[in-house]
Amino acid sequence: MPTVEIADLKDDDFLLDVREDDEWKAGHAERALHIPVSEFMARFGELTEAAPQGGHVYVICRSGNRSARVTLYLVQQGVDAVNVDGGMQVWQAMGRPVVTDDGQPGLVL
Known part of the structure; x- marks a missing residue:
């Protein structure tokens, strides 16, 4: 399976966060797209609309x-x-920003 280390991600890489709503609300990467794994199949179209053409989707x-x-x-x-x-x-742990929906500092559950 293709895998990437956090240190190798660039600020403008497309990030898909598949954690559940309570985890997302506590804190997430600022520009990530949120589709919980429990809703992923039903919401797959959102990803295809948002993902960059020809680019990686980092999950x-x-x-x-x-x-x-x-x-x-x-x-x-x-x-x-x-x-x-x-x-x-x-x-x-690597010091990357974690924010809430209103831009305040967040945390990872």
Whole structure:
């Protein structure tokens, strides 16, 4: 499965956060698209509309397990998807910004 380390992500990379609503509300990457894994199949069209044409979709969750499942599904659908190793836990530990919907500092549940 394609995987990327947090340190290798650029600020303008397209990030898909598949954590559940309570996790997202507590804190997330600022420009990420949020589609919870529990709603992913029903909301797949949102991703195809938002994702950059010909670019990677970097999939992230709390630790990398849920995002790995979504990444495998996306790859099977022909999407250039990459799992973010370590997820939001590593994101926060590396000092990357975590914010709430109103732009305030957030935290990773």
